[in-house]
Structures are given as structure tokens and as C-alpha cells.
Amino acid sequence: MESWIKASPAYGYHDPRDDSAARPSLALTQLRRSFFGPSGENDGCMAAADRALGSEKPPAKGIESARTIDVTSFKESQTSADVRKAFSEWSACMSSKGYKYTSPLESAGVKWFATASATASEKRVARADVSCKNQVDLVDRWYKAESSIQQPMIERHAEELKELMIFQDELVKRARHILEKP
Template sequence: MPRNSDVTRNRRPRPGIAVAVLGLTGGLLTVLGGCSPGPGTDLAAPAGPSASAGHAAWPDSIPRTGLTKGMVLPLEAYMETYPESVAIERAVQRLETQCMARYGFTYRPTPPGAFPPPNNDDSNMARRYGIADPAHAAKYGYTIGDENDVPDSGPRLSTAEISVLTGRVALRPNAAKAPSTYQGKSIPADGCQGESVTRVGAAVDTGLPGRLDYESLTKSQADPRVQKVVGAWSDCMKSKGYTVDSPLNAADLAPHSSGEAGSAEITVATADVNCKQKTGLVKVWFSVESAIQRRQVEQNHLALQDVRDRITAAVKASAAVTG
């Protein structure tokens, strides 16, 4: 989606596993935890808090409240969902932990699912057209509320641990390759990360649905029906004392702070949602964009289905690892 202020401010990146490994795609699988030298005999699961911590706060697969309630765009059927990314990451972590133990390291990554994002997939449906929930606006303004924060990166890894985990000399994309052995033991070509991701089939480029999703939102903004309803929304906002050309820029009107939303922000957000409701903006925009995405699916069906099939296969393989 376009990185407008509202969406950017309120959409944390999900920890998706697909295509996120050094050496396989040039990306970097996030290391949210650390290692320590040791016998590595506990192979049942990564250490730390419960892997299901925060499950109740996981994002809804379909919006249950607000003006986007029940709305699902066609491309969402092909996107990796948050539960799928957690299932895959959990299996990858299990395998990484076992692999690192072979080299004498106790690997303690942050359990997946403990710090959920506000969006279930890349569509960010609940806030796709800006804030759209009256109750949320009245309580939290443009902030995401009291959902979990992204955890700190955790303890730093030693050079040896990085080499064994990633097969590279540093935790950054395109880092130089590490030595091929550690204390006489051969290291997998892309480290324990690469070995684990490959085993569950998670090295999948899931970007196509997201790229098409971005294109559909951009195209929809040029549609006369969307422009008309956005104009009506803008007029409504002007009648309330706010000058703004697009709902995707409305959050810029509010004075932001690092803490809870203040009364001024809540007032702007409430007016924003009220004007969306009055003009029917969300329904019109969703209808226009849905038609665009249906055409995209028709034109890219085989490639999209391939992405979906690979994600499904990775989830199935992950279940075999975690039980």
C-alpha cells in the first residue's frame, strides 16, 4: 500500500518467513533473540516465553467492526496470513535451534506469535482507506491502541553464532560468506537458517499478491467514482474545519505524540470516520478496488495460485516439524 501517514504509522510489518533468509534471496530472517555457548541438549522448543503468548491479540482474518466489517479483497486469498507466517516461523525456529545445538550453541529466538501486528495480511483491510472504526477512533485516535509492541532485538550474537546461523559474517543483506566450517564441523551453505527454511519450503517469494495489491490501490485512486466520493469526504471534513484532500493523509491533521492519543487527535479521527460513514466512502472505494483486483486475479491466476500452493505446502511441512 502507499506509505501514507495513516497507514505507515499504524501498520507494523509482520514477521513473514517467506523469502526472508540470507543467501537464498538476499534478505534477512529477523533474529529476535540470541544464543549462548552451551551443550544445546534441550531441543524440544526455543527457550523463552510461551510460543502462544499474545494469541488473543492476533489480528482478525476479516474485520469484525467498523466500516470495513466483513470486507475481503480478492487478492487476500493468495496472501500469506499472520497465522501462516507464525506456523512457518515456529517450525523454522525449531529446526534452527536443533541445528545450532549441533555446534554447541543454545539458540533462544523470540517465540513467533508473541508480538502480533495489527494486520492479518498485506491488504491491511481494517485501515486500507484510512481509519474506519468509529469506536476505535473515539478511544485511540489514529494510533493502533493497546496492541503489543514489537520486541527489542535481544542479545547480540557473537561472530561465530552469526556464521553458523546464517552462513554469513554479519547480520545484514549481502554480507560476505562466512568460513565453511566451525570447529571442524561443516556449516550448511546458508547456515542453520538456510537449512531450516529450505527444509520446510519457506523460501518462497510471496511478493506478487502484495505488489498487485499496491497497484490496485493506486489504480483505484484514479477512478472517477473514487475521486467523487473522496471529494465529498473532503468537503465534509472542510465543513468540520479541516482541509485535507485524501483520507490517506487525514492523520497528518492530528497533533501526534509518542504516548496515547490526545483529545485533539481523537477529535480529528472521529470527524474523519464520521465523514467516511456519511459519504459512503469505504463502500464505494472497496467496490471499485474489488473489481480491479478481480481482473488482476484473472490475468495472473496461475502465478498467484502457485504462490498460494507454495505457502500451503510450507505450512503443511511446518506442521510436520512442530507436531
Template structure:
């Protein structure tokens, strides 16, 4: 089965309104951002983003909405933890040295290719920190997931029952209740993932693949499409080999020579626009739900 681009799946998650799994913050990028600086400082290459400029991205949460919702989740979690006599403050996320380049269409950054090959950008920073709580308080935060005893029925803390999914999970549910639109999110997710698959059969994209393949062949690499080196088992180990870096560098260079990234983005945008027209009513309902949820989140944060 052909593997979907990781960012393709990330966009689907954003459309579904997924929050950070550990409750310590971290949101998506702004839907209107077109470029981001690559790692290496102001003089580094400029990276064009594709995922957040696709038409369907208009129906995901904006960066400001994500921030409001995550902040509200923390306020509700803090209130819940207080009922158990636990003082809780969310941990501050570690600063990220760089934002990884957009990989919806495979590699797009020459600097990342030269350093990391097809491996993830390790400059992106560590995962979000865990909540700064005593071990015995973790089950109150996480519920059954944080219980060291592996509780199946109830989690208790000092004689008081804890929500099954903990204070954080309960806070996510409280904020989502009455606002989330699963049906609309499913439509948006289907468009976000389906358009990528459809784009692979677009005549202009297929012609771009042929030109990219010819360019790669001239550099000594035999690949029919940009997905092939991504799925090469030799490039999925713990270390990045010299061959992987050379292949990745040629990959990005050939995408530039053939203008494949722009062609691919244009083709997928057209596919999404047609799909969006078919489900405009459901998508507008989803966008309205997102706005109302963000407004509710801002009210919770204002109340403190």
C-alpha cells in the same frame, strides 16, 4: 510521496508469508472474517474489515495455516536448542484487550477516533514477549543478532558453533525450504500494494473524496482526501491532542455519511479481480505452496 495505508503494507507482508520476528507467536486474522467487535465490550460498535476481504487475501496464509507454521517453527527451535543443552519453551503471548479496527482506508472506527485520533490503538496490547532464556543462551536462539559481543563471523556456545541466524532463524529456513514461492509472493504483493494506489484514481473513489471533503469542510476542517490528516505532522507527536480527536471523529463520521469506505473497498476489489485474472497461474501456484507448507508444518507439530 503519498504514504500507503499501514494495513496495505501489512497485507503485503502476509502474502509474503512473513513469520513473527521474535519467534514467540502471533498470526494474522482469518481471511473470511467480515466484522470484529471494537474495544469496549459486547455493546461496542461493530467494525467491518476490508483488508482480509479483498480478493488478493485469498492468496495469503489463513489464520489456521499461520498457527500451524508458527507452532512448527517452535518445535524445530526447541529441537535445535536441545542440541546445545538448553531447555526452551516459547513464551505465551500476553492477551490483547482489543483488535484494532481496519485502517486500510484510514480511520474506520468512531470509538478509536474519539480515543486515539490518528494514533495507533494502544489497547492492542504489548509486543510479543521475548524468549525466556538466560542471557548467555540468547545467541543460540537469535544467532549473531543476539550476540552481546557483536560477532561478525561465528557465534559459539560452549565450544559449539551456532547457526548464523540462531536456532529460530534456522527453523524458519528449514520449514520454508522447498515450499516458499518468492516469485508468486512478489506477484501477490505487487497486486496488494498496486491496487491501493490504482484505487486512488478511480472516478467513484475520487467523487467520494470530494463528498468526504465537503462534509469535513462543513465540520470546520480543510482536507481534500482522507490521507491528508493521516500525514499531518501535528497528529504524529507523542500525545493525542483534542484537535486531533475532533478531526478524527469528523473523519469517520464523514466517511459514514458519504459511504466512502464501501465505495473504496468495492473499487479496489474490482481492480484486484482484474489483476488476479492476469496472473492467475502464478497465484494458484502460490496458494498451493502455502497449503503444502502448512501441511508440512502440521506433520512436524504432530511428531512433536
């Protein structure tokens, strides 16, 4: 399931790893320059790492297959009868807590991201969201629906996905080898 629809009582819908993204510090700006290079066109240490690892040319078909499976199954899962029912149950639960949302995607909408960190209101909605998701077992039901859509897609694209897996495995081996050097 898409990671951006997660809610946290402590962070609302904001990513707890990046609470400062809306107001980058000087150190963060300098870090980005190091990472992407002075031009911002990926001529910094990230490009050097890609060259050292041989990761500049990943298997495009495998990446496209994985991306298609991810996006398609996410969209299609929302039309599943059980997911629609779970959304309806979740919506009723949210309504009982004073919030009018038809789906968790709506509650996690972009309005929360206008601020650098979670507001008190956002945290209240996120707490209700998490509580209602748990109450109706929404995450597990959605996962099962999405997985059942993904399985035949994975089988149809097995060859491209295998190439991607081999590429990723080799990338990890090369990274470990580089890190083990004195």
C-alpha cells in the same frame, strides 16, 4: 485497502496493537533479539522457524505479483470517478466538522506518528474521519473500485498467485504438524 489509512476513535491513526512502538521497553528489546537474533540479521528464532517450516524460499514471482496487484490497484483506485467523488464528499463532511483535508490519506498523514500514542487532537480528527467515511460510504465505494481493478490483474497472474497459495497452504500444514508434536 492499505491498513495504515484506518482511523479509530480510541487510538487515532496509531496501531492499537503497538501503542509502545515509539518507546521500546527492555522486554521488547529482548524480544526483538530473540526473534531476529543478537546481530539483528535474522539469525534468531524467526530464522529457525523459517528453516523448520521450509519457508525461506517463497515463490518470488507470486509474492511480486501479489505486491504489484496490491500497490497498483491501491494507486489506480484513487483515480476512479466514484472514489474521487467519495473523497470530495468526505472532504466536505470533514470541512463541516472544522477540518480541511482533501482525502483520508491526507488526514492519516505522518504528523500523527511523532508521538508514541494518540493525542487528543488526533483522536478528534480520527472520530471525524470515521464518521465522514461512514456518512459517504467511502470504504465500500473504495473497496469496490479497488476490487474491480484487481480482478483482471488476478486473472492475468493466476498461475503465479496459485503457486503462492499452494506455498502458503503447505506452510500452514507444516506449521500445524509441528505444533501437534508432543
